[in-house]
Amino acid sequence: MPMRVQRYIRREERGGVISFNRREFREGDLVLLFNSILKLFPRKLCSQWSGLFKVLKVYPYGTIEISTDAIGSFKVNGSRLKHYIAGELIEGKVSCDLPDAPST
DSSP states (O other), rough: HHHHHHHHHHHHHHSSSOOOOOOOOTOEEEEEEEEEEEETTTTTEEEEEEEEEEEEEEEGGGEEEEEEETTEEEEEEEEEEEEOSOOOOOTTOOOOOOOOOOOO
């Protein structure tokens, strides 16, 4: 048996193919928008997450209407969005103080 087939069988026995998290947006959620722009050098892609948008309406097949005060409202593909998470505490977070290093 070829090596690729053996690796595939072992991976399937361990738990299957890696699954992706689905992003489910609801009205009122705060989201960031992914913008990709070609700049200066051709074939060099500069990307960034922009703005803080509010979800107005979720349409079928992944279309989402978002808005902001400065721009207004518009529709985008849901794959270009990610949730904006702020001010949430992480459970079980531990902080410890480390002693200062001795000066030489």
